[in-house]
Amino acid sequence: MLNNSFYRPLGRTGLKVSPICLGTDNFGNPTSVEESTEIINYAIESGINLIDTANTYASGESERIIGKALEHNRLRDDVILATKFYYPTGKKGVNDRGVSRKHIIKACEDSLRRLKTDYIDLYQMHRVDMNVPLEETLYALTSLVSQGKIRYFGATTSPSWKISESKMLSEFKNLSHAISEQLPYNLLDRRVENEILPACEWANLAVFVWSPLAMGMLTGRYSNSSNVKYNTPRFNRGGIYAERITQKAVSVADKFVALAKEHQMEPAHLAMIWVKDQPGITAPLAGPRTLAQMKDIIPLMEKELSQELKEACDRLVPPGSAVANFLNSAPWMKGKLL
Numbered sequence: 001m002l003n004n005s006f007y008r009p010l011g012r013t014g015l016k017v018s019p020i021c022l023g024t025d026n027f028g029n030p031t032s033v034e035e036s037t038e039i040i041n042y043a044i045e046s047g048i049n050l051i052d053t054a055n056t057y058a059s060g061e062s063e064r065i066i067g068k069a070l071e072h073n074r075l076r077d078d079v080i081l082a083t084k085f086y087y088p089t090g091k092k093g094v095n096d097r098g099v100s101r102k103h104i105i106k107a108c109e110d111s112l113r114r115l116k117t118d119y120i121d122l123y124q125m126h127r128v129d130m131n132v133p134l135e136e137t138l139y140a141l142t143s144l145v146s147q148g149k150i151r152y153f154g155a156t157t158s159p160s161w162k163i164s165e166s167k168m169l170s171e172f173k174n175l176s177h178a179i180s181e182q183l184p185y186n187l188l189d190r191r192v193e194n195e196i197l198p199a200c201e202w203a204n205l206a207v208f209v210w211s212p213l214a215m216g217m218l219t220g221r222y223s224n225s226s227n228v229k230y231n232t233p234r235f236n237r238g239g240i241y242a243e244r245i246t247q248k249a250v251s252v253a254d255k256f257v258a259l260a261k262e263h264q265m266e267p268a269h270l271a272m273i274w275v276k277d278q279p280g281i282t283a284p285l286a287g288p289r290t291l292a293q294m295k296d297i298i299p300l301m302e303k304e305l306s307q308e309l310k311e312a313c314d315r316l317v318p319p320g321s322a323v324a325n326f327l328n329s330a331p332w333m334k335g336k337l338l
Contacts, residue, residue, distance in 0.1 A: 001045070001046065001047050002018060002046065002047025002301055002302070003144065004016075004039075006018070006019055006047075006302060007019070007049075007128040008089055008129060008282055008283065009206070009282075010080070010179065010180070010280070010282065011125065011179040011180055011204055011205050011206035011235075012177065012204040012205070013152060013179050013206075015080065016049075017049060017050050017080060017206070017283055018047055018048045018049050018283060019283050019301045020048065020272070020276060020283055020284055020286050020297060020301050021038070021048060021049075021051070021080075021208065021283045021284070021285050021286070022032075022040070022043045022048050022049035022050065022051045022221075022286060022287075022288075022289035023051065023210065023283070023286060024036070024050050024051060024052065024053045024057060024065075024066060025053075025057050025061045025062070025287050026287055026288070026289045027039075027053070027057065027058060027061065027062040027065045027066070027081065028057070028058030028059075028061030028062050028064075028065055029058040029061065030289065031289055033036065033062075033065055033068075033202075035291055036065045036069070037064075037065065037068070037069045037072075037226070038231075038291045039288055039290075039291050039294045039305040040066065040069045040070075040073075041069065042064075042072055042237065042291060042294055042295065042298075043075060043294060043298075044073070044075055044078065046053065047301065048080060048298075048301075049078065049079050049080055050079065050080040050081075050122075050283070050319055051066060051080070051081055051082065051092060052082045052083075052182075052208065053066055053082070053083045053084075053301045054084035054087075054124075054148075054172060055083060055084060055089050055111050055114070056081055056087045056088075056089055056126075057118065058159070059090075060089060060110075060114050060279060061090070062253075063083060063111055063114035064115075066081070066115060066116045067114055067115040067116035067117065069114065069164055070115075070116070071078070071116045072119070072219065076117060079119040079121075079277070080122060080203070081115065081117065081120055081121045081122070081148075082120070082121060082327045083111050083115065083120055083122075083123065083124070084123075084124040084126040084127070084156065085099075085103065085107035085108065085111070085123065085124075085125065085126060085128030086098065086099060086127050086166060087105055087126055087127075088139075089107070089110065093191065095131065098123055098129045098131075098132060099129045099132045099136075099137040100126075100132055100136065100137075100140075101136055101139065101140040102329045103138060104107075104140040104144070104187065105144070107145055107150055107243075108120070108123065108150065109149075109298070112149065118148075118149075119148055119149055119151060120149065120150045120151070120207075121150075121151045121152065122150075122151070122152050122153065122179070122180060122244065123141065123144065123150040123153045123154075124154045124155060124156055124180070124182060125137065125153070125155040125156065125158075125327075126156055126320070127157060127317055127330065127331060128155070128157070128162050128330070128331065128332060129160050129331075130331070130332065134162070134165055134166060134169060135169055135173065135208060135225075136300060137187055138166065138169055138170060138173070138175045138176070138313070139173075141176060142151045142175045142176040143235035145176045148190055151176055152176075152179045152180070153176065153178055153179070153183070154178050154179055154180030154181060154182065154205070154206070155178060155180075155181055156181065156182035156183065156210075156331065157183055157184065157327070158181060158183075158196070158267075159196070159332050159333075160164070160195035160196045160198070160199035160330075161193075161199075161329070162187055162256040163178075163181060163183035163196070163199040163203055163205070164199055165337055166178050166203070167202075169202040175307075176185055177208060178203070179205060180205055180206040180208060180282075180321060181196070181200050181205045181207055181208075181209070182208040182209070182210060182244070183196060183207065183208075183209065183210070184209070184210055184211050184326035184327060184329075185209045185210075185211075185212065185260075185275060185278070185326075186211055186212050186213065186214040186218060186235055186271065186282075186283070186326065187218060187271060187274060187275075187313055187317050188214045188217060188218065188249050188252060188253065188317060188322065188323050188324035188326070189214070189254060189322040189323075189324050189325065189326040189327065190317055190318075190319055190320055190321055190322060190329075191320060191321070191322045191327065193319055193320045194320045194330050197279075197280040198280075200280060201224050201280050205281040205304070206283075207280055207281050207282050208282060208283055208284070208285055209275050209281060209283070209285060210285050211326055212271060212275040212276075212285070212286075213268055213271050213272065213290065214244075214249070214253065214271070214324060215234050215241065215244060215245060215328070216234065216270070217245060217249055217250055217270035217324065218253055218256055218270075219257075219268040219271070220253070220257040220267050222235075222245060222250045222253065223254065223275050224247050224250050224251060224254070225248065230245070240328045240329050243325060244324050244325055244326055244328065245324075246323075246324065248323050248324075249323045249324035251301055252316055252317060252323045255316055256270070256271070256313070257314055258338060259309075259312055259313070268296075269300055269303075270305070270313075272284060272286065272297065273300055273303050273304065273305055274301050274310070274313055276300070276301075277304060277305065288312075322337060324337070325337045331338060
């Protein structure tokens, strides 16, 4: 079990959270129900106390798996359970999406049912919707807090000005405040350091990180020396996923892999620890596909990098810069890497 001294403040709340948290995008697809359950149990037993999911992961199956696991192990109150709303979850009409009051309330009720719980600890807006006034969204979320259906709320992949708008609106209108932001961050895309992370610090938000391993590029999964190395499920999905995996990004990742081996470290370990201990970061989300991967991640919660190794990483991709585009799923981001 993780020593209490390693837990970190959850933003402006009085809660503490483990330095690495459990992401569940693989649950139900491709990870089986049985192995997903084993991963949940092992993670909790090892000290991870936040489980992050979304209503659209595996079309709701991820939430169902988590709900059944927590019902069976009776550890629901021991974890911070986080899920998300925004994307459509079925053919229910044009309003089954977004951040309107109608959709938020319906999505929350559906998630509560799938998760087999009376409350969600952290309810997150999966993406920003510029067509809906933020005031409407905040009123709906404040109402859910008042009803006890959610404890806190946050957002993911927001621009810095939306983070500021949310804080100022909440203060001016006397509404509940967001307590977290979830964003893409890894050594290959450090652009959030320029404005988004400073905005989160100003708003006193917990910051969770998705894709800390850069979709496997920082683990040595890809190589420019062989086209076969690009034949992966993520790359073959095309669209925004394939756009992130470029020859330029893989070239830098190759140097990162060599750096890790030079220091007798697994590249995936170096990538995860690097993100975990960056200024302003509360915790990266680890999304294991297998129980073996989960067991490999646990020891990283107590490890740190030397200053020499941090500086070597900075020389590969300087602070605030990027060689891969992990903000390409944000509807507000128009910039492309050349």
